[in-house]
Amino acid sequence: MAAPARGPDDELDELTLARARRGDPEAQRALVLRYQRPVFALLHRFGGTREGVEDLAQETFLRVFRELPGFRSQGRARLSTWILTVATRLAIDAKRRAEVRARHRPEPPEPVATPDRDVSRRRLGEAVSRAIAELPEPQRAALLLRAYHDRSYREIADALECDVGTAKSRVGRARQRLRELLKEEMG
Secondary structure, X not given: OOOOOOOOOOOOOHHHHHHHHOOOHHHHHHHHHHHHHXXXXXXXXXXXXXXXXXXXXXXXXXXXXXXXXXXXXXXXXXXXXXXXXXXXXHHHHHHXXXXXXXXXXXXXXXXXXXXXXXXXXXXXXXXXXXXXXXXXXXXXXHHHHHHHOOOOHHHHXXXXXXXXXXXXXXXXXXXXXXXXXXXXXXX
16 A cells, blocks of 8 residues: 655545544554554654653554544544544643652653764754753744744644634744753853
8 A cells, every 4th residue: 555645735545534533444544544643744743752652652553543433524523633632632631640759750861972073053053952842832832833844823722722813922022031041051
């Protein structure tokens, strides 16, 4: 079976979606192949280890398959938005659990820098990752959905269960805070 197209507006076709709802393994595989890249990208940007991201991605698709019969594609939400919503909520919950566990153990030592011909680019990337990690959860989720997954404010509002104005505000505040954090860190 060929992998489905991966354009930003491509959704799984209705026939494959209907088959996936009925538990057809080929259709479910097509769904995973179509949406695994954006799910992994979103979860990776929330932070965590590779294994943690893989575990959250697996849990995302398990929940999607469990709840897929109740998803209505004729509604406002696209399938991709709904799947990213599931992943976002799992990532937020995992981050909160990790923060609680982190309060009970000492800080690990800072990693030792290694020589690299592209040090400034790597440094900027690491600074952006750290700055994003410092954003409050609602702002981080809104920013990631907007900047990295090109979701509309309506889709962000639906995913985060808030008003469109609140979604816009969260993205705006996240961008402003990100600029401030990067300015401080990069000098």
